[in-house]
Amino acid sequence: MDITSARTFLEVVKTGSFAAAAANLHVTQTAIGARIRVLEQELGRPLFVRNKLGTQLTAAGQKFHCFAISLVRLSEQAVRSIALPHEQEAVISIGTELSISDPLVPLWLVWMRRTYPQFALSVRVDTAERLIDQVQEGLLDAAILYGAPRKIGLIAELIFEEKLVLAEAKGSTQSAASHETVRIDWGEEFSDAFHAAFPAAPPSSVAVSYGPLALEYILAVGGRGYFRRGFIKPYLKDGLLTLVPNSPEFSYSAYVIHSARADENIIVHVREGLRASSAGMAD
Template identity: 30%
Template sequence: MNLVAVNTFLTIVETGSLVRASERLNVTQSTVTARLKGLEAELGQTLLHRHKSGVSLTSNGFRFRRYAEGMIDLWRQARQETSFPKGVGTVCNLGCHVDLWPGLGRQMLDEIERDYPSAVLSAWPGNQVLLEQWLGTGLIDAAITYRITTHEGQTMHTLGEERLIMYSTRPGHRPGADPGYIYVDAGGDFGRRYTAAYSSEDFARISFGSAVWALEYLMDHDGAAYLPEHLARQALAAGQLHAVDDAPVFTRERYLITSDKAATGWPWLSDVIGRLLQS
């Protein structure tokens, strides 16, 4: 498949018209049109609806867009990695769930950098869905996450449980109805377990899909929330947060998913996993 045509398609989608795409790519509009038609002919599908005001994606265009973005990202990554100077050792492109970067994600990169200073490393934040997609397309070589479906050619390493504890900005806070309570969606079956424990309580007025964001918000407002223990440790030590007595404690597993092909070039993998398990 012609990557120039794929990049042209993405530029049209981003700019919203063939005219603006031609200006950005510094080519004629007829060239942009020819590239798009060639791509659609190769796929046997119409990717864009043409309007007087611009373009819009067809249903097939929506589906193709995700793969097109993956192809361009992989090409950029390939160009970067094949242009490394002599002396470069192992390469690791790590994806990490945003709530795990302050702990395991940062630690993993630090461990590799300390013991293998010639390693080339990159880190990408994402949620569980994105991390699974990136692993599947090869955009990343490994992912630190909570729950993910592994596929052929991938290995799952268990990194132990993480405790989710209710913290409050007010000492002596008791679990129960609280207008300042923030609900943090911890994914998996957390919602079911949380509902069973607090079935009689009012719903939270504010909710977050990231514990990192929730913690940042909590530091500027009075309230309470369930947060990963490792994430709240610093604020707890500084007296900014207080563990809520008698509140149920929940847990969730953490995993490192690795590409088997990439991991063959990682002499550090078993040592790093061992140290992550000790943290």
């Protein structure tokens, strides 16, 4: 069975239409239809029903879905494994959100390289939604996310519990910027909790989706914002930041997610490395 056709099938399932799958795969819609027809001929059953509601799986398509994921996973693993130097056993591939990558992922890479040099390592930074898709499709062994997604077939394990704390630049000038709270995007759950805690807070004139960038801005011009406690720990120690007294703290826990069908021999090493690395963050 052609791996390209299996990937095409999964893309149609993910996007819900032949047109969207064609756009994502950079091919024509005709090519998508041809690949799906080949699959249907091989399997002897229609895989999709196309109507005004979009493209939906038939009963046969639903059964084939898990096999398509396995086919793609095995193909990816085979390509990676065959290309490895003879002294390495396998590739461990993980994904991470940008906001959680520093310092956890660098610590994990160093720990894994020192502890299990027989494994090649691959790290991909992407959005939570795309990482979840890649774990489900078998393109990643695991992904590190803030928040545990509730998806059938996925297992989420707590890695560490983090707190978001309100910190401000120490010794700020008396400019308007020095008293402003920079809005940092920590997700919908944090946004809801923040507005519940500060219902009268005025809109911020500065909004940043990446914590380290917001921190650079605050250190340069003054102001305050919510940051991961572990991330700003060195800045608090050096006196560059100070915690705002009596301000609420918000939970922001990190999870490793993997498929229920993932290779446990790989996941056990990922889990071990992440827990060791998170312990290193607390030191």
